[in-house]
Every structure is written in C-alpha cells, then in structure tokens.
Amino acid sequence: MSTVTEDGILGNTERHEIKELDSVTILFAGDSGDGMQITGSQFTDASVVFGNDISTFPDFPAEIRAPSGTLAGVSAYQLHFSNHDIRTPGDRVDTLVAMNAAALKKYLPELEKGGILIADKSGFGPNELKKVDYASNPLEDGSLSEYRVVQADITAQTIAAVKPAGLTGRNAERCKNFYTLGIAYYLYDRPLEPTFDEIRKRFAKKEPVIAEANIAAIQAGYNFAHTIELFKVTYRVRRAVFEPGTYRNISGNLATAMGVAAAASRSGRKVFFGSYPITPASDILHELSRLKHFGVLTFQAEDEIAAVASAVGASFGGILGVTCSSGPGIALKSEAINLAVMTELPLVVIDVQRSGPSTGMPTKTEQADLLMALFGRNSDSPIPVIAPATPGECFECIYEAARVAVKYMTPVMFLSDGYLGNGAEPWKIPDAAALKAFNPSWGLDPAGFKPYARNPDTGARPWVPVGTPGLNYRTTGIEKAENSGGISYDPENHQRMTKARFDKVAKIAQEIPATPVFGAQEGDLLVVSWGGTYGATLTAAETVFAQGKKIGHVHLRWLNPLPPDLGSILKRYKKILVPEINVGQLAYHLRGTYGIPVESYARIRGKAFTVGELVTAYHAQLPQGA
Amino acid sequence: MSTVTEDGILGNTERHEIKELDSVTILFAGDSGDGMQITGSQFTDASVVFGNDISTFPDFPAEIRAPSGTLAGVSAYQLHFSNHDIRTPGDRVDTLVAMNAAALKKYLPELEKGGILIADKSGFGPNELKKVDYASNPLEDGSLSEYRVVQADITAQTIAAVKPAGLTGRNAERCKNFYTLGIAYYLYDRPLEPTFDEIRKRFAKKEPVIAEANIAAIQAGYNFAHTIELFKVTYRVRRAVFEPGTYRNISGNLATAMGVAAAASRSGRKVFFGSYPITPASDILHELSRLKHFGVLTFQAEDEIAAVASAVGASFGGILGVTCSSGPGIALKSEAINLAVMTELPLVVIDVQRSGPSTGMPTKTEQADLLMALFGRNSDSPIPVIAPATPGECFECIYEAARVAVKYMTPVMFLSDGYLGNGAEPWKIPDAAALKAFNPSWGLDPAGFKPYARNPDTGARPWVPVGTPGLNYRTTGIEKAENSGGISYDPENHQRMTKARFDKVAKIAQEIPATPVFGAQEGDLLVVSWGGTYGATLTAAETVFAQGKKIGHVHLRWLNPLPPDLGSILKRYKKILVPEINVGQLAYHLRGTYGIPVESYARIRGKAFTVGELVTAYHAQLPQGA
Amino acid sequence: MTPTTTPAPAKAFTPQDFHSGLIVRWCPGCGDYAILAAVQKVLSERGKAPHEYAFVSGIGCSSRFPLYMSTYGFHSIHGRALAVATGVKAAAPSQEVWVITGDGDCLSIGGNHFIHALRRNQDLKIILFNNEIYGLTKGQYSPTSRKGLVNKSAPYGVIDEPANPLRLALAAGATFVARTADNDMAHMTEVFRRAAAHKGSAFIEVLQNCVIFNDKVFEEYYGVKTRKDTLIYLHDGQPLLYGKTVERGLRLDGFSFSSVEASGEAKIHVHDEHESTGALANALAGLTHPDYPVPLGVFRQVERPAYHELMYEQVDAARKAYGEPDLAKLLKGPKTWTVS
C-alpha cells in the first residue's frame, strides 16, 4: 500500500487509459449529515494545491438539520476545476456523487448525458426511495442507462475500512464521505498526501482515532476504485497557468472580513463592527469576532437598527463604523443609514444579498437589492454603491468602500451576495504593505474650525474624533447650515446642502479608473454586468466574441457613481443588454441615468446564471446571421 | 353699529373707491402665540362662504413654542382667494400682516412691491428689533417706502376694545389677532356676520366673555379701518364660478382620514389603523381616533414597525390594515411592508412626505419619497403607488388605494405630503352612497380552497377571514409554491411567483382611465407632474399655452403602474419636462421605464413651486422665438 | 400549581387533528418536538376546532411551529410575531391567538414588542422557546446566553449579562407568567392548559434544549435524575418546598429567599400567584442555579381587562354615542355652502 500515494501522483499509466481534460465539474450531494461540504472542500483544496483554477458553489438546505432522506435535506457542493482561467462553478455536472436517493433526484437533471454517477447503494433503501417518491430504484430499473453509473455499498465498505482504526457504529459510518473522496481522487488523479497531512494536522492531537479512520477511508475508496478498475478511463486536468504569486483559496465572506480588518489596521483608526446575525452574512461577524487584535471592535447588537445606529455613533466618536446584514436587515437599517447621510459621517454597510422579497429563500442567492441600496431611504439621499465581482475581489472592494467612506465622509453600500459570500476561488494574496493607508486629518485645526466646512477636493467635512479639545461640536439629522452645521430651515440653504451631498458622491467618480471593455470596442451589442454574475457574463461574452460577433462586455464595480466614461461607451453599441439575477434593476438604473433604451435579461431563480443560457441570450440580441 | 355688518356686505361704496380684483394673496404672520393660524382660517372660512375659490398654506415653526420674537418662532398662514379656479396659495403676497419685527423680516421678501403691509407697532420695540438684528425700526427708517404701510398700536387698541367685554391683561392682548382680522375684512370687503356666528357657536357656552371680546376686537379693527379711512381704496374679489354642488373647506389630512373611514364603512370589513405619531402625518391618526364608530380600530403602536406589522396582522385576520407615517417612519416600515408583498395581503401605507433626508426639515414639504416607495424594500418587491394632486383629492385617492389593495391583495403606497396634508381648498362633497362598495369573496369556497390560487382577472389570491371553518391555512414570508402556498425553494417556482407578483401590480393599469392631456396634444414640450405640484405646474402650463406655445401637461395619479397610454403620449412631444420638489425622481422613473430622455426641473427648498418660476422653466425648454 | 379542570370538550379532537401534515423539520432530538406535542395535546382537549386558533410566529427554528399546526398560522418576520399577533387579535377578537417565539426573536430584535404587548395585556398566549442561542442562524449567542459562553459570534466568550425573561415580563406588567421545561411533558401540558384558560397576556418560558448549538445547557438543573433537588415546582397556596424527599424549602428573609431545611420550625413561604405587588413573582424569577432551586410553574396570575376588550368597548361606546355611522354627514362636516 505504500506505493499507492506515489501511484496517485504519477498516475496509473500502466494499467488504464488517462484522458486529459481542460475542465471538470464535480458535484457531491448527500444528506445534510453526510459531510458533503467537507468532501467538497477537501477536493477543492487538493485541486488548488495541485494548481488548477477552481470555482465552487456550496448549496445548503435552509433547515439546520432537515429530516434525513428528504429533498429539503440535501446538501451539495459543486466544484469546477480546470487548466485555465474559469469563473463559474460550471453549467453542467460531469461527475455526480449521490449519497442517497434524494441527492440523486435533486441533482440528476444537472448531470451531463454520459456523465459519471457515483452512488452509495445503502442510500437507496425502500425508505429512502419512498421519501422522494421513487416508484422503483433508479439504480436498478434501468432509468440511468444514459449515465456511467458506479454503485457500491459505500457505507458498508467504509465501516469495514475504518474498523482497524478502532471506529465502529455511527462514527464509523460518518467516514463514508471520505471513502467517496478516495474514489473521486482516483478518478481525477489527485494526490492524496496533502489531504492526509491536513487531516492529521486537524485531528491528530485531539482525536487521533478519527484522523486514522478518515485516512483509512480515503485510502480504501481510492484502492477500491484502483483495484477493481472501476473506471476504464481516469481523467487528468493539468495545472492552470496563473499569474505568478502566492495564492490561497478564499470565500467572499472571509475576504470581506479580512478587508474590514485590513481597513482597521491600515486606516490608523479602529473599526467598530455592529451587526445582527443573518444568513448569508453572519460569517463575516464570526470571522471578525476573532480578529479583535486587528483593532476591530465587534458588537452583536440586539437588532439591526441598534447595529447600524451604534456604528453611526462610533463614526461620530471617531472610529469607522461598519455594519453588515442581508436584505431584510438592510431594509431595517435604512432610517439610520440616512442619519449618516445627513450628518455626513463615514459608514460602511455590507449587504450580502439573498433571495427575497421578505424572508424569500434565505439560503439562495440574488442580486436584487441594487435599487434599495440606491433609493431605499426617505427623501433625496445619495450614497455610493460598490459591488465585488468575485469572492476574492470582496477584499479589495470592501477596503475601497472603507477608504471612500472616510475620504468623502459618507455611508458606502457594499453589495455582495450569497453566491460570492459562500463561493470560493483561488486568490492571489495582495501585498499588505502596499494597501494605501488612510487617516484623514483635514479640517481639524481648532482655529477657524467649522464642522460642516468642505474639503474642496472631495466635498467632505472634517472627521472629528470625539474628545478632541477645541473641536466640540453638535450634529443632528435636521438640515444644517453650510459650514457652521447649525440647524437651518432656510429654503436656499436646503437646496445648496442637498446639492452638496449629491456633488460629494458624484465626485467619487474621480476614484474610478477608465472602464475596460472586453471584446468588440464598438458594434452590435454591449453586455453590461455587475456583482457576482461577472464570471458567467464574461465567459459567455468570450464565447460569443470568439464566434466572431461584434459583442463587448463591461463589468461595473461602482454602481453609484457610475464610471464617468460609461455614457460614451454605451453610445458605441447598437444595443445594450444587462443580464441580472433580479427583474432588471441595473437595466432600469442605466435607462434612468442615461435616458437610453437598455435590454434586460432577468432571471430570478435564486441561483447563478449558466454560461450556456447567456450565450443564447446574447445571440438573441445580435443581428441574425451577422 | 348695527349697520356696519350690512355695510360690509354692501360695500362702503359712498365713501371711497372699491377696486375689483381677480385674486388676492394675503399672509398673516406673527409670533407662534399670536394666533395667526386662527386668523388665517377665519379669513379663509369667510372667503369660502362668500364663494371665492381658495388655496391656503400654513407654515408653522418646528418648535412647539419657539422663543417669542425670534425668526424661528414666526407662525404664518397664507391664503390665496379668487373669483376663478385657483390651485396654489399664490406666488407673491399682496397684503402682509406682520405682528412683530420677526414676522416682517421673514416675510417681507414675499410681499409685492406696492403691496400693503399691516404692522402692529407694539411688536417693533427695541427688544423685538434686536432679536432679529434690525439696526433701526423699519417702520420708521424709511426702508419700507416701496410698500403701502399701515401701522397702528394694535395691541393697545385691542386692549381698549375688549375692556367692555370684561377682558384685561394677557387675555385681552390675545385678542389682537381678531382686531387684525377686522382690518383685513374691511380691506377686502368681507362679511362679518358668519365669523361672529362661528365665534358665538364655539365659545358662547363655555366662555361667553371670550366670545364677546373676540367679536368686539373684530368690530374694532373693522371700524378703525373704516372710520379713519385707513385705505383710500378697498378691494373686492367676486364669487368664483364653481361646479354646482355642496362644498366645504378641507385639508388633505382630514380628507385622507375621512377616506379611510369611508373605506371602513363601505368595504364591508373594518379597518385597522396602526400608526405611530409623526409630523406631518399625525393629524390623520387624531381624526381617525374620533371615528371609531365608522369601524376604524385605531392602534397607537410602540413604534413604526409595530404599527405596520400589526396592520399586516389585521389584514391576515381579515380586516383591512392601514398604516400611516412620514418618510423616516416609512423607511422603518419597509421590511414589514415586504411581508405583505410576499404573503399577498392587502395593506394601505400612507406617507405624508416631508423634507429630508433623515429628520430634515420636518415641518416643510417635499415630494422626495417616490423612489423609496417604488424600491425601498429588499429584493424584487413591486407595490402600486398612488398620489393625490390636491387636498380634496386625498379622499378619492385613499379610497381608491384601499379598494385596489383589497381587489389585488397587495400593499398600496399613498404618497401625500405636508403641503397637501396641511393645505386646504374648497371641496365638492362627494355622494357617499355612490362610493363603490368592495368586499371580495372570491376563492373562499372550502371545496378546492387554495390560499395562493389566483383570480384570473386580477391575479389576486383569496382574502380569508381568519376563523372561517374549512379555510385554515398557514402563510409565511418565505417563497411559496403556486396555489398551495406551501414553502418552496424550487428555482422555477420562484421565477413564476416573482412574475406573478409583478403581473398583479401591472394589472392595476386596468383601473386607470385614459390620461387627459391639457393644452397641445402634441408638440414641443410635455410637462409631466405628480402629487402636490399639480396646481402650480398646471397653472404655469395654462399660462404658457395661452401664450401660444405647443405645450401639453399631464398629471399622474398612479406612479406604479404608470397609465397604459403614457408611453404613447410621451412620444408625441419633442421634449419631456418633469418639475418636482426633489432631485428628479419621477424624471428618473420615466427614463428608467421608457428608456427615453426626460428633462428635470428640480428644486429642493422644502416649499411649493411658484407659478412664475415654472413659467420661466417651461420657456427654457421651448424652442426660442417659436 | 393547581390543576385546572377542563370543561368537557364539545367535540372530541385528537392531537393529530392539530397537525398540518407538513413534515416536521427540526433536528432529531430538538426540544421543539416535545413542545409541539404538548401544545397539540392541550388543544385537542379543549373542544375548540383548529380553525378557532391562530398561531403567529417570527423567524427562528422555533418559529416554524405554526407551519406544523392545522390551525390558522402566520410565520411572519424576525422579531415581529407579537406585533403581527396584535393585529390578528384586533381583527378577529374571538380567535384564540398563540404566539411562538425564540429567545432571539422575542427578546433580542422583538424586545420592544414584548414589553408593550405584555403591558397592554393583549390576550395572547406567548410561548418563548428559550434555548439560550440563535438556532436557525447556526449558533450565535442570544440575550439569554450565559456570560462566558463561547460560540460563533463570541469566540472569546459572551460579555453581555444575560436577560431574565420572566423578570422583564413581570416588570412589563404581564398578567400570567410561567416557566416549564421541554423534558417534562406532564408539566408542560399543565402550564399550557393554565395559559389557555387565562384571559390576557400569558407568557410562558420553556427551557428548550438545542441539541446542535447549545446542547445540555439546562441539564445540570433540569436533568431528570437530579431535578427534584435542583428545581422547585410552584403550586398556588402551597409552601415553597422541594427536594427528593421534600426536605427543603424557601424561607423569606427580608427581601430575599434562603433555602432551608423544611423542619418544623422553619417558616416556609407560601406561594401566591395573585400576590398584589408582583414582588413575590419577581423574587422567584431571580432564583438561579446553583445557589437556589430553579422555579418551574406559574409565577403569577392576575386579572385585568384585556386590550381587545377595551378597544372594542370604545368602538361600541362610540357607536352608542354617535349612532350608526353616517358617512354622508361625516363628509359634509360642520360648515358647507352650496353652489347652484
């Protein structure tokens, strides 16, 4: 057995065919208790360490522990890995691992015809079949003839495999996900050692038995596949070519949390993070609660209003207030966000969007809070809105949001979503030292101090740390006189102050670099996207452009203000198309801003676009036969 | 003295010249304690009873009792009365009554050159002058030479006049507003008797001394003006020609409250009115609290969220939930409004808009909550939005809002504003019996009952009164399966349900009659307005149309859905202009909806447009010299 | 606690009649199952049909409860169950309205509605599933979590002093305040019966075990083996006695209790649910493990008019004073003029 690992690395060249593939999508699906998220992450880690590009999409049930065997209880992890730059977790699945009947029922439609299905027989007992209304066992009734089915009693084999390590019963059974992982590793020619190391590191001290059992299970699965030549052909996906640098795998929520910590340590002022838990945003709170030494004060408030109001108070106090939620919570925060607009205090509002309206489908993704971000406050209340395109970009964007909030003395809305927040990708680790420090000291001279004087470059008022001698001032949500900040009901002053608040946000355009356009620089169709649909919309545009169409693609990071060059770019195309996971909010915003026709491709299904459907949608907007 | 009243009615023809005028704007201004609101309303009542058309605008200080003599403490009441159809409280003031120096300072800029100024000398003592930074007494230093100034020690004369009635000291002084009223009545040839009657009715029983004193004060002011021939010329504004009918004077907030009461008594189901007080919306709560016998259950909640959530609960219970606030409160309600969207329950949300953002200028008007009404909720959340054009129209519109909410099972947003809510106009009393009753019973048969089945005509689901045997069902803010209403995370179901919610709101277009266009039916410029700017925007359009320009005017009552014929109307003009008291929200909405260029005339000064500025704005959009 | 005599049911219902048929989806072993069973059992005995009840909840694991009931049900939004229920009760005053809520839902985001609904004595039966954790969002601390508890959002331990739900309820003016435990079916059903019979705001805290995120948090004192020594069961008019052999009791010393041998001399305090000032209930609500036995049962039960009664009284009074509503007259108002 000592050679197997090497075998894995070298490939089983002698014994069977190995086929080179450019990319593969594998989906692990099972009951919530089956450990599919762990299996998926392990496979992901093995792939990134090997050097593939990856994109992942975990799909949890809404319940904590949904009843086992039901459709609602299925937990899945989709991984797309490749030898080239990829940006989506894959449209269709090449290999499906189904630990029970429910998993099969739910995900079979995603499996390519001719794809591989690995099924645990023991999850297809009469009970399991009944729970999901299978009249007969699909593993036996011939209905899966179009797929390459590999079935084994994985549960029983796992139990046998881990017995020597000393594990029995329920605990032994729990290792079956690692057994499957072994099979998958064999199939895709992954090295085992890194996973073994990882397992040892994690469990060896506290639970050496578990560690040994897990390793034994992986090895057994691997051997099983190897020995009985389960697969006539195995596959290999070579390393992708990455920009040189040091990489890690990162999820959007983790990147966001690290960006906040970076802002705290590079801004020269602490960060106050006021939050109330909500799916899918809570992980940011969890991460930051562990990063207190970076100068992040986390405050789990009694509700969302207290979360944002305390953050506004902290910003008044002189450290940066950040608050975080998802749609329903952001709605609740709107009144207090407006207080920051009116008092002109910095504030970062993180919205990890989810499917709605109301409670909606909390574990599903959507990018439908754009118009709420822009307009969801009483009266004329401008705030900048920024949206990351990928999990890794969350870091850069949240740092940018914090920097702009402070520089312009304004709340900034950061729109992530469940897809970005939970999804992961390889991330080139940025140089911490190169992050621009920001610590504004403008306007803080007690001589001639005016709390509402404006910095001519930014339109921002001074940011006063409470307690500074000589700068005592009062602020209020009531309209204020220019410069002095005293209460004013003067009509002309209100007009000027309203304009000043809008001008300030408009000035942020000076922070936006020229907009890169992919593909045709003018022509028939410009696709405009924002947020988490970046990968799919661009990949589809690449496909259509490669087919010789006059198609361009622009992805927006700032939604307010829009890039200053966007208006002129839009004019260079006959048609504009905005694909969005909402009813067409950016399309409306572009029309509303530029007064030009904009087409919308809107799908509201709580999940990401597939590249395939977008290719079709682009073609539908292009001249026929052109 | 017994002839004086007749004198008033007949006019003082023998003694001096009487000039006929088409319309007059008079503004009463004094300290908060000076009773200017009463003086203004009395003059208004006298004018409507006489038969003029009127439009009023009360302007309160933000404080309950601001320190006397200061600018912040000035309380004013502006009245525009005329012999023809008018719609605004007047651009410029013909006669200004200033009870003290602060009142003069604040409102002199509004007075026409050559206009009349009636000033109480005793309000111009050294103290009063100092409080508002007058270096010298304007009544004496010649600075008012461009106006016709009438000054008297009104305070002293009042005290003398009411002494016989038995009033002295502070109480006597308090009658000085009635003395001024007497002067104004003389000047504008108003009958005194109706006011006397009113005073007697109000005070005679409880405080006969007050009644007599007030009457004596009015009479004394009238006599003073008459006797000493204060005015060489007095004025007369003839009756306006009204549509036949019975009229009353009404404010927007009162009309709104009565509309809710009407909905309660005509809908066949009660109304639950959950509210939390806020300026300028509280009066609706006050009025409805007195109308419990109409089947209105008023509930002063602990906060806005409880106010709206309880209203949603009431609608679930089976009676119509109505909630009411102004901008900051509406922002707080957004999450719970979304619950009504998602559960598809009827709900009427009244927003009496005020100047913002945040606390803003709470006593000033603005129409800047439009985009919040449309989009201020998480995710794709369509709700219909209706806005009254005049105080009287509030009645009709809120009734319509209630009817539509129930018919389509949706929240409806009703956008009034401070200008409409507090302003008053003559109102032709509608026929109560002619109000269409509405009491939906669709879908309530226990056989085949499906809580989320849809009425094919409206897209509405059944409205179940809780407690009905056989219709027990559960609802939730989570996405629901079509028909059954069970929880569903199915992507395609979510897409269909989202569409169904939008379609339902879109169907309300069938309730909207063809849009009348004033003026040119096609041509150079179409002015589009909404809400309380109706009067000013239309009057300005009449002026410019009368000058021979190809200008049309459309006023929108429904902002969502927009009238089905609006798109084609917009196409008939070279330019579209939207004047709004916000930064251009309807203009953005029209661009966002139709993808066409729309110009915006946006002024954010917490007050209504003047007709004059709009005329100028329209001309700026019209071809030069055309 | 004095057992209540339930009137003979008009129609016989089974607990099953109160089940909506939806598969119950709490984690295996979750305390919520037992509470659901207890409620369904109690309702089945009361003679009212499912359509005569409405269950309202917010969001949380516990808040899915109404979906499992065959009654009217509203699974609303986080924290607003009591506000929503206020409207339901006003709209349908003869409906019996139960509110299901969690320690987060009720005491964190919903804290304001909690104190106000109790203050107004709204006729709602409120069951607080207190698991001292946010379950649905996967394990953050809640307002009832104990100081020092380490969890997802407090990796270095909770620094917030925990809230005392019963004391808050009492201070807010609740007219019925009780506590029971998810592992004691007999006690739960008896408390629910009492709550159902109470007119006005009935507040019941259920110690509810979350097997996933806060397992065994009550075990030390509510564990079946030791509980006779660590819990004290309240019975109206009975001395405050406890212990395996009923050998201990609570004696009043000034304003505080001492746990003493229930020997002949010791003056054991007698429980009085109706004690006028609320001070007794307040003192009992302050007793915590391990210094004292933890009380279970009805702490307080007093009568005051329920909110919906007063609300409808005013409507009726207005009807009496002004007669049938005359819309035409309302529209006319006090002063009109006619143009012909």
Added chain:
Amino acid sequence: MTPTTTPAPAKAFTPQDFHSGLIVRWCPGCGDYAILAAVQKVLSERGKAPHEYAFVSGIGCSSRFPLYMSTYGFHSIHGRALAVATGVKAAAPSQEVWVITGDGDCLSIGGNHFIHALRRNQDLKIILFNNEIYGLTKGQYSPTSRKGLVNKSAPYGVIDEPANPLRLALAAGATFVARTADNDMAHMTEVFRRAAAHKGSAFIEVLQNCVIFNDKVFEEYYGVKTRKDTLIYLHDGQPLLYGKTVERGLRLDGFSFSSVEASGEAKIHVHDEHESTGALANALAGLTHPDYPVPLGVFRQVERPAYHELMYEQVDAARKAYGEPDLAKLLKGPKTWTVS
C-alpha cells in the same frame, strides 16, 4: 440619599461654560429648563472640560438638549439615542457619555435599546425626561401616560396600562436607578452627581412637567406645598420615613409595604441601595400615589464591570495572545501555494 463628596475641580468651570450659546427653545415654563440648568451646574463642579463629555439624544422636545450644551453632542433620530451612544462610548471609551431621552423616545420606539443597554451595563448616564406625553409631536399619549387620559390620539381615553420605567430598568439589570423631579433643583443636582460618579448604566427618571400638553400631571404629589406628605426621599442606610413631621414610615409586610405611623414600635424598613436581589428597589418602584408616598432618590446602586471595559479587555487579551496584528499573515491564511 447620602450626599456625595465631589473632588475639588482641577479647573473651575461655570455652568455657563457648558452652554453652547444656542437660544434655548422650549416653551416658557417647560420643566426642561430646570433639568438643563441642573446638569450644567453638576458638570461645572466636576473638573472635566466640556470636550470630555458627549451628549447623545433621539428626537423629542427633550432631545434638543445636546444642542444647548457646549460639549460634543449628537441629536440623532427618534428612539435610537442609546444605540448611537453605544457606538460613541465604544469608539471613545474615556469620553463621559450622557444620554437624554423622553418617555416616547426611550420607552416607546426606543424600548428595545433601553432594556439591552441597561442589561449590558453600558457606561451611560441616561436621563429620561418623563412628561407622560409626546411633546414634540403635539400631545399624543406616551407609554407612561395614565389610563383614561384624554388627548389627541385618545379622544376617548387611553386604554393602555402605563409602563413603569423604573421597574423595567431594574428588570433589565440597570446598576443605578434613580428618580428625581424638575421642580426640585437641589434633589436633581444631587441625583445627577451620584449618577455621574457611577460606573456603568445609570438610569434617572425625571418627573418633568409639560406645560402645554400635560400640565400639572405630577402636581398632586410633587407640588411644593404637599410633597413632604406625598413623596418619600430615599437615603441609603436610613429608614424609609416621610411626612411633614417625619411622622410616617414604610413597614415591610411579607412582600409589600404598609405606610404606618413611625411610632416607636413600628419596624420601619431601612433603605439599602445595594440590596443584592433587587427586590427592594422593585418594591419601591411599585409604590404609587395616592396609596403610597412616591419615592424620589436612588433606588439601587450596585457594581458590575461596564461593557466597554469588557469589550476592550477582550481586545487587549487578543493582542496579548496573538501579538501585534500581522496583516500579511492574516491574508496568507493557513494554506497557500505559489505560482512562479
């Protein structure tokens, strides 16, 4: 109440130094004027300069208070004063933060923040201007308005049971709870001094007369002429005595007080601000006119670590455990690979 000894001020300030210069705009005769004067007087004695204070308020007549102070000030939004103050204190832990709030602002819309800020023992001095009415919005009833009160939003009388702010504060876990009155400058200043000296959440209810919308609502018991008979002043360690000739006192009968002749025999209860269970303060907070004398003074004062201390302790502990934050290390995480 035991007078506190104030340390000799480092620099001499006058009350005028604490005035922002803005014209004070409450109605003539409003009780708010006296409270403002009392606060300015107390602050002027304490040696701290205006910039060392921050005053935070919501919206209401009372909430304009910070605008009149020369300190840092935040006149925020309705109901959120305590939430905003939470952030201010966290950001600037050495700042002394006072919160000014009204019965509407604090107990109605702000009720949730109220109970949670007190529970956490946030180091805030909270003055509740209780005028039993919404002043700024012109006279609707508030959560403390008495049942039956007729006003704008309750033309047929209020049907809500009034809230007891002190009992709620106690139940929430406030470590300093007091009551004073706007017509008693000496008492007010003494209570404010005590609150200022307290570390942790200090809650003070001030009976404040609104001359416009609820005039004389406290007159019956706090009126200067009769108050010796209708109020009882609390002094730590002193018997609960009152009356013009100190002829009456409160005796403890089980859980409730009786007002008795303070003759030799009657055992008058001795006030104890630090009584461990909070039951004494709770009982005193329940005494209402006319059945009892209304207590003024400090009901309760106990020590617990303040929230900002615990918060910063965790930050310091993390620093100690992990050393200076190493951003580069954080970004790298546990597992990387390098492409060259």
